[in-house]
C-alpha cells in the first residue's frame with residue numbers, strides 16, 4: 163500500500179499470461195494450457211464463484227457487491243488470449259482483463275530473453291473487446307516504472323492509454339505495471355492519466371485501487387493449488403481489514419470513495 167491511501171478490499175485477482183497448448187520451452191513459466199484454464203474456471207464455478215474483469219470487480223466492491231466474484235487478468239496481450247482463453251472464458255460465462263503493451267501491437271514480447279510470443283494487433287484487440295473482455299494498458303514498451311522519470315511515466319502510462327482508447331474507441335479504465343514494478347510516482351502517474359484502477363504482481367496484503375495485488379497462477383497449478391491461493395488471499399484480506407479497523411486514523415476503502 164502506498165502513501166497511506168485507502169485500502170480497497172477485493173476478492174482474489176488471478177494473474178495469467180499466455181494461454182496456449184504449445185509445448186515449446188517456457189523458461190519463465192508464463193504459459194498455462196487451455197485445458198488447465200478450463201479446469202480452473204470449472205473449479206471456480208463449483209465453488210459458486212464467477213470470474214470477471216478487474217474493473218468490474220473494483221466497481222462491484224465499491225457497491226459492496228463483490229461477494230462470489232474473482233478477478234481474472236491476463237498480462238501482455240498475446241494472440242493466444244483471443245485464440246485459446248476467450249473460448250474457455252465464454253464457455254464458463256466468465257470474462258477477464260487482458261493487458262496490452264500498446265506500443266508493440268502486432269509485434270512480439272521483445273522485452274523478454276525467452277521464447278517469442280505474438281502480441282495482438284489492433285483488430286484482434288477490438289475482437290477481444292467485442293467478445294465482452296476488458297482491455298487494459300500494460301504501458302507502451304513493457305517498461306519497468308519504479309524510478310522512471312516523469313517524461314517516461316507520462317509516455318508509458320498516459321500515451322499507452324490514448325493509443326488503446328484510439329484503437330478501441332472506448333474508455334480504458336485499467337492499468338497493469340509491468341514486472342509489478344511501481345513506486346509512488348508511478349501510482350501518481352496512473353491517477354493523473356485518468357485510470358480507474360491498476361494492479362501489481364504478488365498476493366501480499368491488499369493495496370489501494372491503483373496498487374491492487376494479484377495471485378500469480380503457475381502453469382502447473384492444480385485445482386488444489388488454486389484453492390490454496392484463494393484461501394490464502396481471504397486470510398490475508400481479513401487480517402488486513404481487521405488491522406485497518408483497529409487503527410482509526412487509517413481510512414478503509416469501501417466505506418468512502
Ligand SMILES: [Zn+2]
Nearest residue numbers: 237238340341
Ligand atoms: Zn507483462
